[in-house]
Amino acid sequence: MRADDVAVVGGGLHAFGRHEGRTGLDMAEVAVRAALDDAGVRWADVDLAVGGSNVSGKPDSLVARLGLTGLPFTTVRNGCATGGVALATAVSALQSRRAELVVVLGFDAHERGAFAADPAAYGLGEWYASSGLMVTTQYFAMRTRRYQHEHGVSDLALARIASRAFRNGAAHPTAWRRTPWTEEEVLASAPVNDPLTTYMFCQPSQGAVALVLARGDRAADLCPRPVRLASVTQRTRRFGSFEVFSPGLAPDPWHSPSVDAAAAAFAEAGVAPADVQVAQVQDTDSGSELVHLAETGLCAHGAQEQLLADGATDVDGVLPVNTDGGCLANGEPVGASGLRQVHEVVRQLQGRAAGAQVPGGPRVGFTHVYGAPGISACAVLTADAP
Amino acid sequence: MTTTPLEPALFASLDPPRLAGSRCADCGTVTFPAATSCPRCTGQQVLAHVLPDRGTVWSWTVQRFCPKPPYLPPDGGFRPFAVGYVDLGEVLVEARLVAEPEQLSIGAPVRLVLEPAVGVDGAPAVGHAFAPVAEGA
Numbered sequence: 238m239r240a241d242d243v244a245v246v247g248g249g250l251h252a253f254g255r256h257e258g259r260t261g262l263d264m265a266e267v268a269v270r271a272a273l274d275d276a277g278v279r280w281a282d283v284d285l286a287v288g289g290s291n292v293s294g295k296p297d298s299l300v301a302r303l304g305l306t307g308l309p310f311t312t313v314r315n316g317c318a319t320g321g322v323a324l325a326t327a328v329s330a331l332q333s334r335r336a337e338l339v340v341v342l343g344f345d346a347h348e349r350g351a352f353a354a355d356p357a358a359y360g361l362g363e364w365y366a367s368s369g370l371m372v373t374t375q376y377f378a379m380r381t382r383r384y385q386h387e388h389g390v391s392d393l394a395l396a397r398i399a400s401r402a403f404r405n406g407a408a409h410p411t412a413w414r415r416t417p418w419t420e421e422e423v424l425a426s427a428p429v430n431d432p433l434t435t436y437m438f439c440q441p442s443q444g445a446v447a448l449v450l451a452r453g454d455r456a457a458d459l460c461p462r463p464v465r466l467a468s469v470t471q472r473t474r475r476f477g478s479f480e481v482f483s484p485g486l487a488p489d490p491w492h493s494p495s496v497d498a499a500a501a502a503f504a505e506a507g508v509a510p511a512d513v514q515v516a517q518v519q520d521t522d523s524g525s526e527l528v529h530l531a532e533t534g535l536c537a538h539g540a541q542e543q544l545l546a547d548g549a550t551d552v553d554g555v556l557p558v559n560t561d562g563g564c565l566a567n568g569e570p571v572g573a574s575g576l577r578q579v580h581e582v583v584r585q586l587q588g589r590a591a592g593a594q595v596p597g598g599p600r601v602g603f604t605h606v607y608g609a610p611g612i613s614a615c616a617v618l619t620a621d622a623p
Numbered sequence: 624m625t626t627t628p629l630e631p632a633l634f635a636s637l638d639p640p641r642l643a644g645s646r647c648a649d650c651g652t653v654t655f656p657a658a659t660s661c662p663r664c665t666g667q668q669v670l671a672h673v674l675p676d677r678g679t680v681w682s683w684t685v686q687r688f689c690p691k692p693p694y695l696p697p698d699g700g701f702r703p704f705a706v707g708y709v710d711l712g713e714v715l716v717e718a719r720l721v722a723e724p725e726q727l728s729i730g731a732p733v734r735l736v737l738e739p740a741v742g743v744d745g746a747p748a749v750g751h752a753f754a755p756v757a758e759g760a
Binding site for chain 1: 629630644654655656663683684685686690693694695707708710713714715716718719724729740741742743748750
């Protein structure tokens with residue numbers, strides 16, 4: 238660890254799921270206190286905070302609960318990339334030496350059912366929602382079907398992704414969905430948006446995550462096994478990408494912001510996708526994980542079929558993916574989801590995963606989120622040899 | 624059937640139905656709905672452009688649950704409907720598909736039609752949709 242590296246030195250997580258009577262801010266407080274305890278520091282020691290929530294309150298109002306120390310607190314609201322952008326903001330504060338010890342947090346407490354979206358907020362006419370087109374699950378289904386058509390991937394591969402997520406969730410104490418549905422049960426569940434079935438989709442849920450970050454010169458004093466944030470990147474869509482909430486698209490639309498964000502993250506970290514030993518890729522549905530595995534460079538387009546059949550993405554495979562069950566088993570509190578990924582990868586690299594631990598002491602991890610309206614954030618995390 | 628469109632700006636004409644897009648004077652990129660600047664080259668010289676009324680299904684799905692408001696289900700309640708992207712050659716257009724799932728496949732030829740819809744205030748309206756056509760029709 239170099240002095241000017243940025244490292245995660247503590248983490249805390251409020252279990253994901255449904256928590257009636259508890260607000261997003263309630264859960265965020267639990268997560269921050271757990272993260273501070275994990276790092277062995279107090280809120281009074283923190284000199285900068287970055288927090289994100291998409292719909293569940295003002296993150297900076299947490300100072301009323303944690304302590305009115307006067308610290309600068311930046312609020313982030315970037316849809317599914319909220320956690321990634323919060324993390325990137327915190328990293329730049331540490332790198333520019335505007336702060337020594339930073340807390341990053343994310344939370345949300347969504348209502349039941351599919352996300353409702355306001356067309357005006359996306360610059361779209363009311364007609365788009367009135368037509369019944371403004372539904373994220375439709376997009377995921379159409380992207381999946383087209384991807385299967387172009388790359389020859391089966392519905393069984395989609396079921397394998399969901400089944401593995403639920404197996405991992407079943408082994409994880411803070412996951413929400415812990416029934417290990419089989420591939421047959423996933424395929425037989427009711428269709429939601431063909432070809433995607435009920436068990437191939439995650440649901441909006443509730444939860445919170447917090448991380449404590451420090452520069453490399455302090456990290457070893459605060460944490461026996463600090464994890465380096467080797468890169469954190471974020472990108473918006475370019476012309477020609479196939480995005481959710483698009484009434485029209487350019488012909489042959491495939492250039493996703495996930496491709497750009499992942500390539501930048503690997504380049505900045507000086508790590509190749511093939512070096513990754515534990516990964517988190519956005520799996521709001523089986524089809525999304527399928528597509529994102531290739532868009533991030535973790536495998537070739539179409540190679541998913543064989544990788545999944547071989548169990549390569551299982552916890553004991555060559556490329557363990559979404560080892561805590563991902564969004565499929567944890568649901569998606571939008572503001573917290575990206576930080577959940579980082580929290581899980583940190584624990585895996587520290588050798589103290591709450592659920593199934595990747596064997597062999599993994600040292601290189603990767604996280605990826607993707608969301609509306611065409612944004613992606615990625616991170617590469619590395620650990621020194623023990 | 625009423626011919627009040629959900630959004631008049633989407634249509635160059637209603638009889639026959641044709642969609643209104645835009646075309647960049649600099650790079651030729653076609654956009655739907657009509658845009659005021661070009662998303663590809665950022666140019667601001669964009670011209671009105673009538674889109675082709677025939678194309679092929681690029682991808683599709685079936686919406687099997689009732690979307691949340693502001694979508695309003697029709698009288699008689701929600702019934703699942705097909706949705707897709709239609710490849711018009713110069714642009715892909717997202718639209719409802721007036722078809723049963725077994726009629727749909729990637730590459731299937733379709734043509735533009737008007738379909739009954741429910742307006743923001745619950746009033747009857749029409750929206751753009753595509754329906755299958757027989758080969759050569």
